[in-house]
Amino acid sequence: MDYSFNFQMGQIHALLGWFSVAMFLVRGLAYQFGLAWSLDVRVRTLVFGIDLLLTITGLSLWVLLYLNPLRDGWLLAKLLALAAYTVFAHMAMGSQRFHWPAYLGSLLLLAYMLGVSVTRSPWLGL
Numbered sequence: 001m002d003y004s005f006n007f008q009m010g011q012i013h014a015l016l017g018w019f020s021v022a023m024f025l026v027r028g029l030a031y032q033f034g035l036a037w038s039l040d041v042r043v044r045t046l047v048f049g050i051d052l053l054l055t056i057t058g059l060s061l062w063v064l065l066y067l068n069p070l071r072d073g074w075l076l077a078k079l080l081a082l083a084a085y086t087v088f089a090h091m092a093m094g095s096q097r098f099h100w101p102a103y104l105g106s107l108l109l110l111a112y113m114l115g116v117s118v119t120r121s122p123w124l125g126l
Contacts, residue, residue: 006064013057017117020050021110024089031098039096077122078113085109 023046030038037043061067062075069076088109091102112124119125 006061009057009060009064013054013061016050016054016057017114020047020054021114023047023050024106024110027093028098028103031093039093039098044093072120073122074116074120078116081109081113081116085113 023043027038027043027047067075069079085106088102088106092099092106093103115124116122
């Protein structure tokens with residue numbers, strides 16, 4: 001069995017991605033049940049740390065796999081969706097208030113990014 005740094009980095013990136021999605025979903029549900037920790041600054045710091053590691057692993061994969069968003073349309077679509085997700089997620093939970101439309105928009109963008117990652121197509125294989 002050969003060691004593949006690219007494979008390991010991809011696995012770490014995927015794990016961090018799923019953890020980030022889970023934290024976002026759990027925080028939204030916790031807010032609905034009136035739990036005060038859902039918008040706590042310590043939880044937001046944890047989420048920021050996870051997203052920072054997710055970004056670092058994603059950029060590492062970008063370099064290791066010689067990806068180029070100008071050549072690989074799916075990567076450009078994912079990066080644009082990531083930028084939009086960041087804005088929507090901040091609008092949803094960035095301040096000490098929760099905004100449903102921004103939260104739902106964030107969930108749709110997360111689903112799109114996951115679909116693009118799996119299909120490697122900006123059109124999700126359609």
